Amino acid sequence: MRRIDREALERCIEIMRASKEPSDRKQIERTLDEDGWQKAADSAVYHCQMNALRLRPWQSPPCWIDSRDIKPIITRGDDGVTGDYAAAKLLQRMLAHGLSRWEPDPVAALAKSPPPAHEQGASNGRLPPAA
Amino acid sequence: MPRTAASAFAVTPAAAIPKRLRPPDSLSESAKAEFIRIVMAEKADHFRKSDLPLLCSYCESAALIERAVRELQQPDVAPSPRWLTVWEKANRNLVALSARLRICPQSRMPNNPKRPRPTSYYEEMALQEGYGETD
Numbered sequence: 303m304r305r306i307d308r309e310a311l312e313r314c315i316e317i318m319r320a321s322k323e324p325s326d327r328k329q330i331e332r333t334l335d336e337d338g339w340q341k342a343a344d345s346a347v348y349h350c351q352m353n354a355l356r357l358r359p360w361q362s363p364p365c366w367i368d369s370r371d372i373k374p375i376i377t378r379g380d381d382g383v384t385g386d387y388a389a390a391k392l393l394q395r396m397l398a399h400g401l402s403r404w405e406p407d408p409v410a411a412l413a414k415s416p417p418p419a420h421e422q423g424a425s426n427g428r429l430p431p432a433a
Numbered sequence: 434m435p436r437t438a439a440s441a442f443a444v445t446p447a448a449a450i451p452k453r454l455r456p457p458d459s460l461s462e463s464a465k466a467e468f469i470r471i472v473m474a475e476k477a478d479h480f481r482k483s484d485l486p487l488l489c490s491y492c493e494s495a496a497l498i499e500r501a502v503r504e505l506q507q508p509d510v511a512p513s514p515r516w517l518t519v520w521e522k523a524n525r526n527l528v529a530l531s532a533r534l535r536i537c538p539q540s541r542m543p544n545n546p547k548r549p550r551p552t553s554y555y556e557e558m559a560l561q562e563g564y565g566e567t568d
Contacts (some may be wrong), residue, residue, distance in 0.1 A: 355554040380564050387554035391562070409554060 310402035315339075317406050343404075350406035355392075361385030364393040365404055372397075373379035455478045459487060466546035471536060484534065491530040497523040 303307035333342040334383070351363035362385050367375065372390045380387035396408055398418045405411040456468040468488065472480065480488060501520035505512045531537040 354511050356551045357555065361553060361555060380559070385553070385555045388558045391558065392554075423486070 304402070306400075306402045307404055310404040311343035311347060311407065314350045314404065314406045315343055317350050323392045331431045346404065347404045351408065354407035354409065357385065362389045363395060364408055366401075367393045369393065369397060370404065452480070453477050454485060455490065456492075457485070457489060460492060461496055463499060464489070464492040467492040467495045475536065479535070487530055491527060491534060491536075494523040494527040494530065498527060511519055 315330060318326050321327055321330075330353050332345060333345055341351055347365045348363060349358070351365055355363060357363060359381065367386065367389050375386050375390035376394070378387070387407070392408055393403060395404060395412060396403065399412055399415040400418070401408070401411050401415055452458065453472050454468075456465045456472075460468060471488065471492065498518055501516045501523065502515040528537075532540060535541075
């Protein structure tokens with residue numbers, strides 16, 4: 303596991319531990335005790351991304367999309383229901399910004415991260431066009 | 434064979450229809466007409482006995498407004514400032530009481546207005562990027 307992934311998952315667990323909902327706090331502690339860190343982290347990131355992106359229960363958060371599936375999902379197009387297309391697009395943007403797939407709040411993380419190199423060149427217009 | 438007890442039937446007897454407020458005799462004719470119109474227009478349990486003085490006052494105000502308007506609209510007669518004052522005061526009373534009696538459109542609004550439901554970020558993305566709806 304990459305360092306940024308580990309850090310992101312740790313943050314997800316911390317967010318769950320600090321949740322205002324007593325049931326969330328209880329659940330994360332119980333999962334940590336009974337099922338181990340990985341399971342707890344998986345559940346925490348799902349919870350955090352669903353909340354942060356205000357997703358409907360039937361929509362997939364970016365953490366559910368395998369990076370190898372991004373292109374096929376985007377090629378298939380938006381089905382208008384499951385949110386896989388949007389999740390894949392969002393994950394693609396996150397990865398391009400060097401972010402972890404497990405970021406608890408993908409939109410906030412994207413806002414904080416500098417744009418990827420190819421976008422920097424295109425947006426500020428300081429670089430000369432490629433010959 | 435004994436008769437089946439009423440409690441043994443699956444169908445429960447209908448609840449008694451709540452009684453509507455009746456206009457007191459002290460009301461003027463036009464106020465009484467307004468009273469009946471209002472009481473019949475609302476649900477049977479909308480008003481209680483304790484609302485009677487307010488409702489009567491409302492109906493008298495409505496009757497006064499009607500009378501004042503009639504007087505003010507007399508052809509070939511200059512509008513009387515007296516009736517204009519009556520009309521204005523009765524109107525003010527009517528507006529205040531309509532809210533208290535919960536018979537104005539504003540009172541029909543739910544106490545807890547529907548908050549807009551939080552929109553999924555994917556819907557925002559779809560709008561930004563111009564593809565189909567996600568919900």
